[in-house]
Amino acid sequence: MREDRRLRRRNDTVREILDIALEVMAEEGVAALSMAEVARRMGMRPPSLYQYFPSRTAVYDALFERGMRETVDVLEPYRAMLSRDPRGALLAGQQSTVAWAMAHPVLAQLLYWRPVPGFEPTPRAFEPAVRQLEILRAALQAAVSAGQLSPAAAEEDGVALYTALMAGVISQQLANEPSARVEEGRFTRLTRTTVDMFFHFYAPEEGECDDSDLRGGRTPAADRP
Structure with a gap:
């Protein structure tokens, strides 16, 4: 059950990252996605973001x-x-x-x-x-x-x-x-x-x-x- 909760939390975080990435791309341009900006809006440090996505x-x-x-x-x-x-x-x-x-x-x-x-x-x-x-x-x-x-x-x-x-x-x-x-x-x-x-x-x-x-x-x- 703890594993299931962790997986759900991870999946929720992944969805939130992608949603925020879309917001950044809508504002700055599709090719202008910034991982640092996504991390800032997520309220996390960039290294933490890379635990979910290793690259842009x-x-x-x-x-x-x-x-x-x-x-x-x-x-x-x-x-x-x-x-x-x-x-x-x-x-x-x-x-x-x-x-x-x-x-x-x-x-x-x-x-x-x-x-x-x-x-x-x-x-x-x-x-x-x-x-x-x-x-x-x-x-x-x-x-x-x-x-x-x-x-x-x-x-x-x-x-x-x-x-x-x-x-x-x-x-x-x-x-x-x-x-x-x-x-x-x-x-x-x-x-x-x-x-x-x-x-x-x-x-x-x-x-x-x-x-x-x-x-x-x-x-x-x-x-x-």
């Missing part, structure tokens, strides 16, 4: 992991919609992701930009990013299987284009109108339009179908009356 890079790494895990949590509820309406699920998930980025601009910069020279997330911190990409691939493939997208949309170039478009929406909004409401932002309000553009570009051509059309007994478009 370790703080960035933990924040990157936190941000990516939160974005995955944002997307998870929409997976249940994929079997009914992949396009709707993709749009709803994207709108929620954009809203999260606007509510957490410091973390969004760390996730979608490279504001800290030389920083690379560790494999553990990057693992949720891999999970996020897997969710996107599954959503695109579901749209392909439903006949909403061409199979090319779920291939490497399609995934790369989709992520570039959405990261661009977030980056442009944060760079130009960071305090705007997500539904009114010059760029964030174009989220639906951006998704529509992607679906238009990768619209299935006549006669094109996914293998699941045949497995599920659906008739390819070219053979339909």
Whole structure:
């Protein structure tokens, strides 16, 4: 029980350190994080802070992991919609992701930009990013299987284009109108339009179908009356 209490206290302190680090980054800039300033606001000496995080890079790494895990949590509820309406699920998930980025601009910069020279997330911190990409691939493939997208949309170039478009929406909004409401932002309000553009570009051509059309007994478009 004493071990459990110590672990809880340590975890609480770690969360507080990260929260204060975000405050400092919001005020001074993402790349201007000062461990000494974090320690000062925590009311501890810098050597004590290093017992929790051995370096500034370790703080960035933990924040990157936190941000990516939160974005995955944002997307998870929409997976249940994929079997009914992949396009709707993709749009709803994207709108929620954009809203999260606007509510957490410091973390969004760390996730979608490279504001800290030389920083690379560790494999553990990057693992949720891999999970996020897997969710996107599954959503695109579901749209392909439903006949909403061409199979090319779920291939490497399609995934790369989709992520570039959405990261661009977030980056442009944060760079130009960071305090705007997500539904009114010059760029964030174009989220639906951006998704529509992607679906238009990768619209299935006549006669094109996914293998699941045949497995599920659906008739390819070219053979339909």
